[in-house]
Amino acid sequence: xxxxxxxxxxxxxxxxxxxxxxxxxxxxxxxxxxxxxxxxxxxxxxxxxxxxxxxxxxxxxxxxxxxxxxxxxxxxxxxxxxxxxxxxxxxxxxxxxxxxxxxxxxxxxxxxxxx
Amino acid sequence: xxxxxxxxxxxxxxxxxxxxxxxxxxxxxxxxxxxxxxxxxxxxxxxxxxxxxxxxxxxxxxxxxxxxxxxxxxxxxxxxxxxxxxxxxxxxxxxxxxxxxxxxxxxxxxxxx
Numbered sequence: 244x245x246x247x248x249x250x251x252x253x254x255x256x257x258x259x260x261x262x263x264x265x266x267x268x269x270x271x272x273x274x275x276x277x278x279x280x281x282x283x284x285x286x287x288x289x290x291x292x293x294x295x296x297x298x299x300x301x302x303x304x305x306x307x308x309x310x311x312x313x314x315x316x317x318x319x320x321x322x323x324x325x326x327x328x329x330x331x332x333x334x335x336x337x338x339x340x341x342x343x344x345x346x347x348x349x350x351x352x353x354x355x356x357x358x
Numbered sequence: 359x360x361x362x363x364x365x366x367x368x369x370x371x372x373x374x375x376x377x378x379x380x381x382x383x384x385x386x387x388x389x390x391x392x393x394x395x396x397x398x399x400x401x402x403x404x405x406x407x408x409x410x411x412x413x414x415x416x417x418x419x420x421x422x423x424x425x426x427x428x429x430x431x432x433x434x435x436x437x438x439x440x441x442x443x444x445x446x447x448x449x450x451x452x453x454x455x456x457x458x459x460x461x462x463x464x465x466x467x468x469x470x471x
Contacts, residue, residue: 245401245403247401276459278461284463285364285447285461285462285463285464286402286447286461286464287461288458288459288460288461291458299458301458333401335401341451341453342390342451342458342459343389343390343451343452343453343459344390346392346404346407347392347404347459349394349401349402349403350401351399351401352401
């Protein structure tokens with residue numbers, strides 16, 4: 244158990260809908276990262292928050308947004324969903340602000356299926 | 359931005375044999391190279407990492423080598439066991455490099471009895 248909690252584990256929805264994925268980082272970790280994992284593209288970095296502030300942005304679509312709350316949990320909002328958004332969404336956390344300073348601890352992911 | 363290429367995409371070995379997975383990176387500023395193991399239904403987990411001031415690092419049956427000149431690094435697993443079967447991801451990150459950890463596309467390792 245990594246200590247990172249993601250909910251829901253599975254989510255099935257229709258095209259055009261909006262969903263929210265939730266992540267609780269390990270106790271004491273200030274950084275939260277969101278990654279998208281699809282079959283043919285590996286782990287794609289979406290966005291990172293550190294202590295409530297956006298720290299880095301990757302290949303995140305404009306239809307997607309995220310935030311980190313004062314209690315350090317994070318939410319990833321996906322809107323106007325398309326079939327291609329079906330993927331496994333991972334949250335990871337770490338103590339430091341930079342990913343090259345130590346281990347990222349990954350949750351078990353939220354599997355999104357868009358029909 | 360950084361681009362990490364990983365080969366092979368699938369690897370099948372006999373139990374007890376060695377397995378080698380190779381990655382190349384594009385950003386010469388990258389200085390941190392972790393390897394993650396993802397078991398079925400779970401999130402990736404760090405198994406070993408190496409920094410650019412070191413050429414090789416070993417932890418029991420796992421070793422990683424780094425060639426900064428050629429911009430490639432490799433994961434070596436010796437005496438493979440069935441529990442080594444998983445997807446392995448290499449990654450690279452640079453200090454100040456947009457604060458991103460870029461992953462390779464993964465290698466599905468299967469250790470056969």
